[in-house]
Amino acid sequence: MALITGETNLFFPLIILSLLYLIISKLITPKSKRRPPLPPGPSPWPIFGNIFELGKSLPHIALANLAQVHGPLMMLKLGARPLIVGSSPAAAREILKTHDQALSGRAVANSLQVKGSKFHNLSLGFFDECDDPWKRVRSVYKSEFFSSKILDAQTEVRENKIMGLVKYLGSKEGQSGEN
Secondary structure, eight states: OHHHHHHHHHHHHHHHHHHHHHHHHHHHSOGGGSOOOOOOOOOOBTTTBTGGGGOSSOHHHHHHHHHHHHOSEEEEEETTEEEEEEOSHHHHHIIIIISHHHHOOOOOOGGGOOOSSTTTTTOGGGOSSOSHHHHHHHHHHHHHTSSHHHHHHTHHHHHHHHHHHHHHHHHTTTOOTTO
């Protein structure tokens, strides 16, 4: 009997201390470190996210059905990645024009952020943000690699590569992929 009352005597102070800790940490945490308000959406599964809500086929119909429930702007999680979905012209305009800088962040895996390579600053895939260095590299690519003059000069090379691919696929017609 004494053992039970001793445990209950410790139980209530622990509950009070944990609630006090939560309240104080909520008050002390600056607003900049708190999560921003996110749009509504279906509750995600712990590891898979909302991948099961999209169904096996016709994800556009599943997204339209989810938009009827959660509104034109909703958040889904695909695995651990958050995904903001806008399913109306006003929501798309808000995402693509008004908040394009905030929502255009690129998720670059830590394994790809290799700073020791001498070519890490030449690839557009290694940039996290759409900031000035990214814009400079993009303008160089646009003027040096993707100008109409350069693309016209490479037409024959592209046509040869396409014909080679078509011939290769034609030679594999009717064969299993186990070769």
